[in-house]
């Protein structure tokens with residue numbers, strides 16, 4: 001058990017389930033219960049790898065319902081696990097609500113200190129939202145929930161008044177708006193506060209160093225320190241094992257497969273996944289993603305503050321933080337091929353990739 005933080009005490013006293021462990025098989029089916037204050041069914045997800053850095057919370061909205069508005073003093077990312085609805089965002093300085101509609105697999109940012117109200121626009125389907133923010137970390141600095149949830153502060157110049165605030169996010173050329181700690185600034189990235197469909201997005205760059213012909217897009221929320229990335233990799237392939245810091249919550253917009261996570265020299269944890277699965281690689285644990293489905297698989301990784309990259313996603317020391325295919329435990333390949341065979345599929349991993357650690361994958 002890790003140290004209990006101020007956030008844990010607040011979270012555990014809300015009276016709704018707290019889901020722990022290493023993964024959630026399906027956020028759409030996760031057990032929730034009534035949260036009187038928010039007037040909805042909800043649950044917290046605090047997996048081992050979140051390590052008291054990041055919050056993940058699930059909210060359900062019944063058909064046709066509008067939830068009461070609430071304020072949060074820090075930035076928050078919302079991912080639409082399922083359903084269709086509308087969000088209104090405002091503050092006392094910008095009292096005319098900015099309103100935008102969303103559906104399955106959309107993602108958006110709610111800026112700090114703004115009121116937000118979520119509504120379900122459908123009369124027959126429930127909505128499930130996944131919320132991600134740094135509240136656990138923030139409450140280690142100010143251990144008073146009211147400071148974050150009941151604070152009368154109104155930001156003076158609201159960037160949200162800018163009409164582009166919730167227009168569709170765009171790919172822009174590299175530059176300082178990208179706030180990631182350790183990437184090449186010239187690389188293009190996806191920038192904005194509203195991303196209509198993470199499952200459909202196909203403007204991706206090759207990410208050759210992680211293998212499997214994988215592609216990815218870096219995502220930066222406008223006017224925020226928050227960021228994330230999404231990776232897409234072809235069917236019947238798998239990526240290289242790597243490791244980094246804590247707090248990165250991964251959700252699957254589409255695809256089918258599994259990931260293996262392990263601390264060096266320790267037992268492996270198997271994480272089966274499909275659409276709406278969620279998992280978090282623990283701090284400094286190796287993890288490796290395998291696509292067992294007939295189509296591309298994609299995962300969306302919400303980043304902790306870049307101070308927590310730790311072992312970085314870029315992998316500064318490849319020998320230490322990434323396992324090249326020729327160096328991996330033979331079990332890795334064998335198990336993958338067995339699992340594919342059960343589905344009458346064959347591995348599309350090229351044989352030379354197992355021999356040459358500098359094997360250059362051709363982008364699909």
Ligand SMILES: [Fe+2]
Pocket residue numbers: 242243244281287
């Ligand atoms: Fe990772």
